[in-house]
Amino acid sequence: MQIAELKDTATQVRRDIVRMVHQCKSGHPGGSLGCADFLTALYFEIMKVDTNFKMDGVGEDLFFLSNGHISPLFYSVLARRGYFDVKELGTFRHINSRLQGHPTTHEGLPGIRIASGSLGQGISVAIGAALTKKLNGDDKTVFVLTGDGELQEGQIWEALLFAAAKKVDNLIVTVDWNDAQIDGSTQHVCDLGDLKAKFTAFGWDVLEMKGNVMDEVVFTLTEAQLRTKKGKPVAILMRTEMGFGVDYMMGTHKWHGSAPNDEQLAKAMAQLKETLGDY
């Protein structure tokens, strides 16, 4: 897909995100908007996937969302990619919906391979899936996205230690480094310090990218794939802006987990062009 097309797709995904959290008056728009370019690039350009969903994903690249609260983004990208009808996005967080507040396999939504929401577990799961790919002689790659505040969970560091020690080199971890979490900035809440030095010291091959610049996202993800199968797991420290694409949601952690009202929705829609048709 051309960069312009990817940008248009990401813009539609952003519209979906804001509309989804507006209609159910809850959810997490901030991180969803910030990671929209990344997940669009991943599903529409980088990963080789079969939208005729099979849980085992043999012969496919796999993606795991560890920071499950950005589910509006995940659902929009999966629907736009063809895993399920975009109309279903309107059921997000409603009773009897497959689109639960946080992603789950429980309702059988195509594209979801693990429940997430309780933070810190996704990298471990991705490691397991990567090990199975190695055992099966499957040369595809396993991707996982984690938040930066999520790195405060201890299990993350168990997983980072293990992946390097055991040379899980078919694994690409991306950190959404937006410096924001519920109670404020990550520096204020519990400073992550020098993340690049930490990942490097743990034995990872570390890349950095600006996560809201589409051509850089595509370039860096491509580079990350080239660095797999070389004895080290690969990390991408992705600088994003929470709320990116909607001006009043940027530059604050306030929109981590709150939904816009009707007026705010209209303002956001005016800033995000309808490129693929609303659901």
Add this chain to the structure above:
Amino acid sequence: MSLQNITYTDKKDTRSGFGVGIYEAGKENPNVVALCADLIGSLKLEKFIENFPERFVQTGIAEANMIGIAAGLTIGGKIPVATTFANFGTGRVYDQIRQSVAYSDKNVKICCSHAGLTLGEDGATHQILEDIGLMKMLPHMTVVVPCDYNQTRLATKAIIERHGPTYLRFGRPVWPIFTPAEDETFQIGKAQFLSQGSDVTIIACGHLVWHAVLAGQELEKRGISVELINMHTIKPLDVDAILQSVKKTGCVVTAEEHQMAGGLGESVASVLSQQYLAPLEMVAVKDTFGESGTPDQLLEKYGLMPKDIIAAVEKVMARK
């Protein structure tokens, strides 16, 4: 069917039954993958590792990561068997099991040794007595507590063949072997009747089944007709077996190496209170932590001996 003919052939630890069982399962099924958090010797995994080194994952002392990796391994068809001590494989990683295994419906087998008081001298930090309760409360979770070496071997193979998240609980001490090496009556979710009786039903699991046998033999000598049930599967519970027996005997004693809260006894109490009211006495640990000591000293001090089961039978029969 009387209890007088039941005797033990040998004594071995249940964890060694697990070690043989996982080796045999690994030999039969190339998808079986074992994981361990730095306790290979305690879990008796040596033979599996020696024969299938590529199918063993050593996570180091990082149980949360181990459970997550196990969940991920299922994606692509592996059958992961995550092993450690029962304390670290359940309580320490409850949320990982809840979200990544049970809620995600992953075919992960959590197989844990050193459950209960009988791990002995290490003391209460390691003597988990809440694990059955923790695991049985999770939707989708199967919970199996075999009674001896032979049954632990069979249970290990059976849970691996059966799809779904499962907790298998076993232990450290050398313990009498009184069930057959091959046993067609052993099925997950199906209670085993070790005797037929009409005065009292005793329902036990794990190591306490042997103590229930000893208690039952003594009670029979006193003229009390005992129906002894080995309830090796706590969940799904064989409700029909409980009701069938209690309708005949009219009272029940449960026996287990676990807290009274959350254990087998509480599951039985739930059935009785909702479907067939009958007096119940529970032989279990009564809302306390354990301590250091030999297994026998601990079972004595915390009231889990055959004499305690006998006392409970006398009490429950008087309440009929």
